[in-house]
Amino acid sequence: MALIECRNLTHVYLKGTPLEAVALQDVTLSVEAGEFVGIIGPTGSGKSTLIQHFNALLRPTGGALRVSGIDLANPRADVKTLRQQVGLVFQYPEHQLFEETVYDDVAYGPRNLRLNEDEVGERVVESLALVGVDPNRFGRRSPFSLSGGEMRRVAIAGVLAMRPRVLVLDEPAAGLDPKGKEEILGQIRALHQAQGLTVLLVTHSMDEAAQLVRRLVVLARGRVVMDGPVREIFRRAQDLAALGLGIPAIAELMLRLRGSGLQVSPDTLTVDEARAAIREALRWN
């Protein structure tokens, strides 16, 4: 069975009021364990509404949703178990840091699980290491004394300390400088590759999507309008443009080169691939 299974998932905010808004309509989607899926779409297309269903912050107003075997259309679903399995990292998660030390902040979730302090300590050390923060150097510091990128990594460690099977991230690199961005994205990639974590990533950055994910789901007006391998999606530059979405900078460059007559492969998403495609087109091999 798929880890996440939505069938005709619909969500209507403020149903029956003058402010009623249909945020998701007939979303059918399944995600298997171990996948790395990007979710893109214009502002207001339903991305954040969708991901909040995956850990039951929102419930379907129509259709079916099962996450990790738990039926979320059932009002009596076991939400506590679900929230241990699905970690949701909001935009700017560092705004939710609040404890006096980095250690205590990461320990907050495991302590709520009533684990003993040795187990809590194990989880804190393990999750800080996963995001590249040295527990010995940083554990006793105030989270508010860290850099923006470090704070964000500590906040993500707090979610990882619950040992989730699925990590859902909303714009994890937003607002960081290029180095902070690269570090955080590298760590997310490593979590997927080394820990086998299933990752869902909402992003506005097509470059980020091209570098990280294998599959892309495109939302528009609350519906899934494209779903497939990242390369196939980025071949549809015109369809994406019609939704107000771009393609990765490298793919855009390749399109322009083709427009000026250089027969480079259109299926090019990374700098290395672009180098090879240009050499090939110029017959430099």
Ligand code: ADP
């Ligand atoms: P995205 O994350 O893609 O920007 P959202 O899921 O935030 O999209 O929003 C989808 C639609 O639902 C939008 O039309 C938005 O105005 C509406 N919406 C989002 N949150 C609420 C809310 N709490 N109450 C009413 N309408 C909302």
